[in-house]
Amino acid sequence: MRFERFAAASTRSATSRAAQQQEQQQAVVIGSGMAGLAAAEVLSRHFNRVVVLERDLPHPEWQQGAVDMAKSKVARRGVTQYNHLHGMTAGGLASLNRIFGGRYSPALEAAGTPMLQLFTHARLVHPTYGCWLPRNASAAPVKTAFCTRHMFESTARQLVAGNERVEFVYGAKAVGLQFEEDAGAAAAAAEPSTRRQKSVTGVLLADGSFLQAGLVVDASGRHSAAPDWLAAAGFPQPRVSHATAGCSYVSTLVKLSPEAESALAAADVRIIYAMAHAPEKSLGILAQAENGVWQTSVGGFADKTPPLKDDGILEWAKQEVWHPSIAALLEGCTPLIPWRRFYGLGSTWRHYEEAAAAGNLPEGLVLLADSICSFQPVYGQGMTVAALEAEILDELLEKRSSSSSSSSSITTSYIEVTGLAAELQAAVQPVVQAAWDLAVGGDMKYEGAVSSDGPVATGLAGKLMGAYMEALFELATSDETVQEALLRVMHMLDPPAKFMEPPVLSRVLLHLITAPFRPAAGPNATFLSSSSSISSKPASRVSGAAQAATAVRASAAGGGRFDLGVNI
Numbered sequence: 001m002r003f004e005r006f007a008a009a010s011t012r013s014a015t016s017r018a019a020q021q022q023e024q025q026q027a028v029v030i031g032s033g034m035a036g037l038a039a040a041e042v043l044s045r046h047f048n049r050v051v052v053l054e055r056d057l058p059h060p061e062w063q064q065g066a067v068d069m070a071k072s073k074v075a076r077r078g079v080t081q082y083n084h085l086h087g088m089t090a091g092g093l094a095s096l097n098r099i100f101g102g103r104y105s106p107a108l109e110a111a112g113t114p115m116l117q118l119f120t121h122a123r124l125v126h127p128t129y130g131c132w133l134p135r136n137a138s139a140a141p142v143k144t145a146f147c148t149r150h151m152f153e154s155t156a157r158q159l160v161a162g163n164e165r166v167e168f169v170y171g172a173k174a175v176g177l178q179f180e181e182d183a184g185a186a187a188a189a190a191e192p193s194t195r196r197q198k199s200v201t202g203v204l205l206a207d208g209s210f211l212q213a214g215l216v217v218d219a220s221g222r223h224s225a226a227p228d229w230l231a232a233a234g235f236p237q238p239r240v241s242h243a244t245a246g247c248s249y250v251s252t253l254v255k256l257s258p259e260a261e262s263a264l265a266a267a268d269v270r271i272i273y274a275m276a277h278a279p280e281k282s283l284g285i286l287a288q289a290e291n292g293v294w295q296t297s298v299g300g301f302a303d304k305t306p307p308l309k310d311d312g313i314l315e316w317a318k319q320e321v322w323h324p325s326i327a328a329l330l331e332g333c334t335p336l337i338p339w340r341r342f343y344g345l346g347s348t349w350r351h352y353e354e355a356a357a358a359g360n361l362p363e364g365l366v367l368l369a370d371s372i373c374s375f376q377p378v379y380g381q382g383m384t385v386a387a388l389e390a391e392i393l394d395e396l397l398e399k400r401s402s403s404s405s406s407s408s409s410i411t412t413s414y415i416e417v418t419g420l421a422a423e424l425q426a427a428v429q430p431v432v433q434a435a436w437d438l439a440v441g442g443d444m445k446y447e448g449a450v451s452s453d454g455p456v457a458t459g460l461a462g463k464l465m466g467a468y469m470e471a472l473f474e475l476a477t478s479d480e481t482v483q484e485a486l487l488r489v490m491h492m493l494d495p496p497a498k499f500m501e502p503p504v505l506s507r508v509l510l511h512l513i514t515a516p517f518r519p520a521a522g523p524n525a526t527f528l529s530s531s532s533s534i535s536s537k538p539a540s541r542v543s544g545a546a547q548a549a550t551a552v553r554a555s556a557a558g559g560g561r562f563d564l565g566v567n568i
Contacts, residue, residue, distance in 0.1 A: 179362065350367075
C-alpha cells in the first residue's frame with residue numbers, strides 16, 4: 001500500500017509560529033489496538049488529522065464475529081492475546097466511556113455484550129480463603145464487562161472510524177522515526193547517528209514513504225521497536241525490568257450444555273474464577289461473552305501446564321484445576337474454535353520515565369500502554385492501563401493548548417509539545433506502578449519466579465506489608481467494607497492507598513490482632529445445584545479451600561444431581 005497522499009516535504013521552515021502551527025495539524029498513531037484507538041480518539045480533539053497506522057490488513061472476518069475471527073490464523077496477527085479470554089476492569093470501562101463520550105458501554109451492549117455488576121454476577125473463589133466475592137447489596141455498583149477481544153476492539157474501532165478527523169491506513173508498517181535534524185535520514189538507519197537528535201517530526205514507512213507529524217504516538221505494543229529506533233538516533237535505550245512466574249494457559253470459546261446454562265441463569269452468575277494464589281498454582285475461569293457464547297481459560301503457574309492436544313484439555317482441567325466448578329460447567333460443552341495456547345509470558349517495563357528525567361527522550365514522541373509496560377495477561381490490566389494513559393494524554397494536551405476548539409470545528413490552536421514526552425511519562429508512572437505492583441507482586445509469590453529487579457519486598461517492612469495484605473485478602477471474604485475496597489483497587493477505580501484509609505486499616509489491624517483468639521474453623525465449600533439449592537460441607541483449616549474442594553470433588557463423583565461446585 002502506498003501513502004503518497006500523506007507524504008510531506010522533509011525539509012521545512014520553522015521560523016514562524018504560523019509554520020509550526022501548520023505542521024502540527026497531523027498526529028500519527030502507530031498501532032490500532034485498544035491503546036491506539038483510545039489515543040486516536042483523544043488526539044482528534046487537538047489535531048485536525050489523526051492518521052492511525054496498522055500493519056495488519058483487514059480481512060472479511062473483521063466484519064463478522066469472534067468465532068470467525070478466531071478460526072482465521074491471519075486476521076489479527078498483531079495482537080497475540082486476541083483469541084484468549086478478555087475482561088475489562090470497571091476502571092477501564094469507565095475510562096473508555098469518558099474517552100468516547102459515554103458511547104462505549106452502550107455500543108458494547110447493543111452488539112450483544114452482557115454487562116456485569118461485580119457484586120451480583122461474579123464468583124471469585126480463593127484457594128485459601130474460599131469465596132472472595134459473596135453478594136454485597138450494600139456496596140456501590142461496580143459495572144464491568146467480559147467479552148471477546150474482538151468485541152472490545154471492534155466496538156472501539158467502529159466508534160473511532162466514525163470520527164471524521166481520524167483516518168486508518170492498513171498494511172502500513174512503521175520502520176523508523178524522522179527527526180528534525182535528519183534532513184531526510186531515518187532514525188532506523190543501519191549505523192547509529194553520531195549526534196543526538198532533538199525532535200521527532202514523523203514516521204518512516206516500509207514502502208519508503210514518510211508521514212509528517214506534529215506528534216507521534218507509539219501504541220504498537222509489547223514488541224515496540226522504539227528502543228531500537230531511539231538507539232539508532234543516538235539515545236541510550238531505557239532500563240528494562242522483567243518479571244515472570246512461568247504462567248501458561250489455554251483458551252477457547254464454547255457453547256455450554258443446557259444444564260449448565262440453566263444452573264448459571266438460575267443463580268444469576270456470569271463469571272466464575274477459580275483463582276491461583278501461591279502455593280496453589282492452578283487456575284480456571286469461565287465468563288459469559290457476547291451473544292450466548294462463553295469464554296474459558298484453564299492453566300496455571302510453573303508445572304501446571306495444560307497439554308498440547310485439544311482432546312486432553314478438559315480432562316486436564318478436571319484433574320488439575322483446584323476447584324471443580326470450571327470442569328463441571330464445561331462438561332458436555334461444545335467448543336466453537338480450537339484451543340489457543342499461551343506459554344510463559346511475564347511483565348516487562350521499559351523505564352522511559354527515567355530516560356525522560358535524564359533528558360534522553362526526544363520531543364514529539366509519546367509512548368503509551370504496552371510500549372511502555374506490558375503486564376502478565378492473567379491479571380487483566382492491559383486495556384485499562386492503556387485507556388487511563390490516553391486520558392492523561394488528553395488532559396496534558398488540553399492544558400497545553402493555546403486556545404480551545406469544539407470537536408465539530410477546525411482546530412486552530414497551537415499546542416506546545418516541548419516537554420510533553422517527559423511530562424507524560426511522569427504523569428503515567430503512578431498508573432503503571434500500581435498495575436506493576438499487583439501483577440509482579442502476585443507472580444513473585446510462586447517458587448521459581450524471577451525478577452530482574454530482585455525480590456519485590458524485603459526486610460521487616462516487606463514482611464509486615466505481606467502480612468497486612470494476606471489479612472486483607474482473608475478479611476475480604478467476610479467484611480463488606482474491606483471486600484468493596486479490595487475489588488475497587490483491583491479494578492483500578494481507586495489507588496492502592498485505599499488500603500491504608502482508616503475504615504480499611506482499622507479492620508485489618510483488628511483482624512491481625514485477634515487472629516490468635518479466633519476459632520480455627522476452616523472455610524466451607526458451598527455448592528450450587530441446578531435447582532439453585534445450596535449445600536455446605538465443612539473444610540479443614542489446615543487444608544484450605546483448595547483441599548476442601550478436592551475432597552468434595554471426590555465425594556461428589558458419580559452423584560445424581562448436577563453439582564457445579566460454585567462457592568456462593
